[in-house]
Structure formats: structure tokens, C-alpha cells
Amino acid sequence: MSIAEKIISGDIRSVARLIRDIDDNVPGAKEVLKDLYPSTGKAYVVGITGAPGVGKSTLVDQMVTHLRGAGKTVGVLAVDPTSPFSGGAILGDRVRMQRHSMDEGVFIRSMATRGYFGGITQSTRSAIDVLDAMGKDCIIVETVGVGQDEIDIVQSAHTTIIVLVPGMGDDIQALKAGILEIGDIFVINKDDREGADRTVNDIRLMIEMDEKRYKDGWKPPILTAQAVFDKGVKEILDEIEKHHKHLQSSAQIQSLRNYEKARNDLSEMIKDKIIHDVLDEIIQSGEFEKSLQLILKGEIDPYTACDTIVLKKLKPGNK
Amino acid sequence: MNQKRKIRVLVAKPGLDGHDRGSRIIARAYRDAGFEVVYSGLHQTPEEVVQAAIQEDVDMIGLSSLAGAHMYLFPRVIELLQENGADDIVVCGGGIFPEEDIPKLKKIGIKEIFTPGTPLGAVVNWVEENVKPRDS
Numbered sequence: 318m319s320i321a322e323k324i325i326s327g328d329i330r331s332v333a334r335l336i337r338d339i340d341d342n343v344p345g346a347k348e349v350l351k352d353l354y355p356s357t358g359k360a361y362v363v364g365i366t367g368a369p370g371v372g373k374s375t376l377v378d379q380m381v382t383h384l385r386g387a388g389k390t391v392g393v394l395a396v397d398p399t400s401p402f403s404g405g406a407i408l409g410d411r412v413r414m415q416r417h418s419m420d421e422g423v424f425i426r427s428m429a430t431r432g433y434f435g436g437i438t439q440s441t442r443s444a445i446d447v448l449d450a451m452g453k454d455c456i457i458v459e460t461v462g463v464g465q466d467e468i469d470i471v472q473s474a475h476t477t478i479i480v481l482v483p484g485m486g487d488d489i490q491a492l493k494a495g496i497l498e499i500g501d502i503f504v505i506n507k508d509d510r511e512g513a514d515r516t517v518n519d520i521r522l523m524i525e526m527d528e529k530r531y532k533d534g535w536k537p538p539i540l541t542a543q544a545v546f547d548k549g550v551k552e553i554l555d556e557i558e559k560h561h562k563h564l565q566s567s568a569q570i571q572s573l574r575n576y577e578k579a580r581n582d583l584s585e586m587i588k589d590k591i592i593h594d595v596l597d598e599i600i601q602s603g604e605f606e607k608s609l610q611l612i613l614k615g616e617i618d619p620y621t622a623c624d625t626i627v628l629k630k631l632k633p634g635n636k
Numbered sequence: 637m638n639q640k641r642k643i644r645v646l647v648a649k650p651g652l653d654g655h656d657r658g659s660r661i662i663a664r665a666y667r668d669a670g671f672e673v674v675y676s677g678l679h680q681t682p683e684e685v686v687q688a689a690i691q692e693d694v695d696m697i698g699l700s701s702l703a704g705a706h707m708y709l710f711p712r713v714i715e716l717l718q719e720n721g722a723d724d725i726v727v728c729g730g731g732i733f734p735e736e737d738i739p740k741l742k743k744i745g746i747k748e749i750f751t752p753g754t755p756l757g758a759v760v761n762w763v764e765e766n767v768k769p770r771d772s
Binding site: 340 | 640641642644663664666667668669670671672673674675676677680681683684687688690691692693720721722769
């Protein structure tokens with residue numbers, strides 16, 4: 318059996334190893350992904366994002382329990398940050414989800430950001446495809462704990478959930494652009510804390526002022542929860558289901574979403590390939606170091622150096 | 637960007653043992669050495685440890701034990717890795733062990749045992765020398 322066939326038949330070891338190969342940029346992994354691609358597109362992908370410590374992992378854990386209760390198989394991808402200094406990482410999201418590790422209907426994988434900044438990584442996108450191909454009904458992607466601008470998840474997920482907690486900043490935060498604009502569902506977790514009503518109102522105001530953006534008919538609901546006690550979690554899943562139905566409700570919504578996702582996937586893949594392959598070649602050819610020395614000596618400015626290197630690389634005939 | 641494979645390690649505490657300061661310090665030292673450390677938390681059964689190791693595709697499992705149940709828990713982890721065809725994963729242990737248990741644990745396949753007083757650098761060096769990220 319080929320690796321792709323093993324994965325499609327649900328072989329856990331093959332799935333785990335392929336995700337590792339993708340992460341480590343092993344050339345053969347791309348070939349397997351090509352074989353898997355026709356088997357993708359069946360899973361429903363839910364993204365969970367929010368600041369560190371708001372309860373994303375705990376919420377994911379509870380959601381898995383509910384989904385399993387409804388007979389659905391689940392894949393979880395949980396992203397944690399890579400150290401910019403050592404390149405190492407502590408991947409601790411699993412701590413909250415460990416009770417599912419003996420359940421054969423659940424596959425949990427921790428991933429490190431490895432220098433990516435959008436909240437998820439290129440390999441997370443590919444790992445979604447792998448879990449999709451292995452036949453998981455629902456894939457939950459937990460982003461790294463984010464701040465204001467890490468919005469890559471929205472292109473990869475059908476439904477994006479933003480988790481907030483009371484008392485993080487005033488209503489000015491809700492006026493700002495960025496992450497709060499991408500939520501399909503808002504969850505105010507730890508709602509027993511002071512200020513929960515206020516946070517709900519801030520988000521509500523933000524949504525109400527943005528009517529134009531919700532003209533396709535989906536206005537993000539705001540839910541309150543205490544994930545650790547399973548309070549409000551069922552309601553969140555109900556809203557995901559409603560959003561799912563909404564996405565299916567019109568061909569226009571569906572084709573727009575498919576277009577956006579395909580466009581994003583392809584452009585990210587091209588970017589990634591250029592960074593990996595082209596930049597590596599430039600560095601290995603010595604061109605990079607040569608220009609660096611010239612910049613340090615003050616003989617050339619970095620803008621010109623960049624133009625020269627890139628032009629030489631992309632249009633070799635054009636000296 | 638990622639020229640070579642990164643070492644992935646699972647740091648786990650099997651059994652009814654709540655003393656996790658040591659395993660957290662070890663996890664941190666591994667992080668600083670550039671490894672990706674999956675930290676799975678307290679009160680794991682050997683079954684859970686092995687499933688996590690397989691799903692996470694780690695090169696090594698570091699088992700922490702300070703509660704005296706290592707002669708049951710550690711062999712069980714080794715056994716389950718073999719049953720699952722995952723015995724290429726290196727297993728080492730850290731914590732408090734009676735001296736006479738150490739050779740027994742090594743005999744059943746625990747690659748190394750670290751006891752109190754071992755410098756962090758030595759623990760990290762051992763991994764670098766004895767654990768190789770797997771080939772494709």
C-alpha cells in the first residue's frame with residue numbers, strides 16, 4: 318500500500334509521519350499531498366483563535382467531547398509558538414485534551430509556528446488536508462495565542478470562532494481593525510469574571526456598526542461560556558451548525574468561499590516555495606553573503622541589492 | 637528555512653504522581669536546546685503516553701517518575717510501543733529510583749535513567765548524542 322492509501326484508510330502512524338515530513342519540509346511529502354488532494358474537501362473545518370490564556374484548548378477539548386457524542390470523528394491541530402532564539406518549542410495544548418488520546422475517533426497533533434506569523438503555518442494548511450483525507454468529519458484548528466492581526470485561519474476554516482475573555486482592554490480595542498473582523502462566532506469565555514456584559518456589549522456594538530459586511534445574511538452571534546465547566550459549549554456547536562447551513566444555503570456564498578480559499582492556498586504555497594527554494598538557492602550560491610558584505614561596507618544600499626539579486630534569479634537572461 | 641529535521645520529544649508523567657516541577661524544567665531545557673517538546677501533563681496512563689507519542693510522531697519519550705511506580709509504568713510503556721510497532725522511539729526516564737531498579741529498567745529497554753543532581757546540560761547532551769530525528 319502506498320503512503321497515501323494508508324492515510325486514506327486511516328493509518329495513524331502514516332498520518333503522524335506525513336505531518337512531520339511536511340513540517341520538516343521533506344521533499345517526498347509534497348508528492349504524497351498531491352496524491353491525497355483528490356480525497357480532500359469533505360471535512361468541516363473550524364478555526365479557534367484568540368489571545369493566549371483565553372481558554373482555546375479547553376474549549377476545543379469540550380467541543381471534541383460533544384462532537385464525539387454526536388458520532389462525528391474529529392481531528393485537532395493545535396499550534397504553539399516556536400522560540401525565536403533556540404528554534405525549540407513547548408507544545409502544551411495537548412494537556413487540556415489528553416482525555417481524548419485513547420479515542421480512536423480523535424487525532425490530535427501539536428504543531429509549532431516555526432517562524433510563521435499568521436497564527437497558523439503553511440504546514441498547518443497541509444495538515445488539514447491530511448486529516449481531511451484520512452476521513453475526519455470535523456477538523457478543529459487551534460491557532461497560536463494571537464494578538465491583533467493573525468488572521469490566516471479565516472481562509473482555511475469554514476467557521477472561525479474568536480474567543481475572548483472579559484476585561485482585556487476597553488471598547489477602543491473593539492473599534493480597531495484586524496482579528497475582530499474575521500469572527501463568524503464570538504465566544505466570551507470565563508463569563509463569570511467581572512465585565513463579561515461589558516465585553517459582550519463592546520463586541521455587539523462593533524458588529525452592529527458593520528452591517529455592510531454581513532450583507533450575505535450571517536451576523537456573528539455572541540455567546541458566553543465557561544468552557545472548563547462545559548457551560549455554553551453546546552450552544553457554540555449549535556451556532557457552528559447554523560453557520561455551516563448558512564454557507565450551504567446559497568451557491569453564491571459557496572463559490573465565493575471556494576474561490577477565496579483556493580486563491581489563498583495557492584498564493585501561500587507559491588510564497589512558501591519561493592522562500593524555501595529560491596531564498597535557499599540565493600543563500601547557497603553565496604550571492605546573499607556577497608551583497609551583505611557590500612551593504613556593510615556601505616558600497617551598496619539594501620534596496621538595490623535586493624533588486625539585483627531577485628532580478629538575476631527570476632530573469633537570468635536580463636543582466 | 638528548515639534545513640534539517642527537528643528533534644521532537646514527548647515529556648510525560650505517567651501514573652498518579654503530581655510532582656511536575658522537574659518535568660517542566662526538563663521540558664524548558666529541551667526547548668532551549670531547540671527541540672519541539674510536546675508536554676502532555678499529569679496523570680497519564682501508559683496507553684495515553686504511547687498514543688500521544690505516536691500521534692505526535694516524536695523521536696523520544698521522557699518519562700518522569702517520583703512516586704515509586706516506575707517498575708510497573710515504565711515496562712508497560714515499552715511493551716505498548718512494541719505492540720504498536722513504535723519501538724524505534726527512544727525512551728528515557730528521570731526522577732527518583734532505587735539504585736537496584738536502574739539496571740532492571742535499562743534491561744527492558746529504557747535507554748537511560750537520570751537521577752536528582754544531573755545537570756540540565758548533561759540531560760540535553762545525552763539527547764543530542766543518542767536521539768536522531770528519524771529519516772524519511
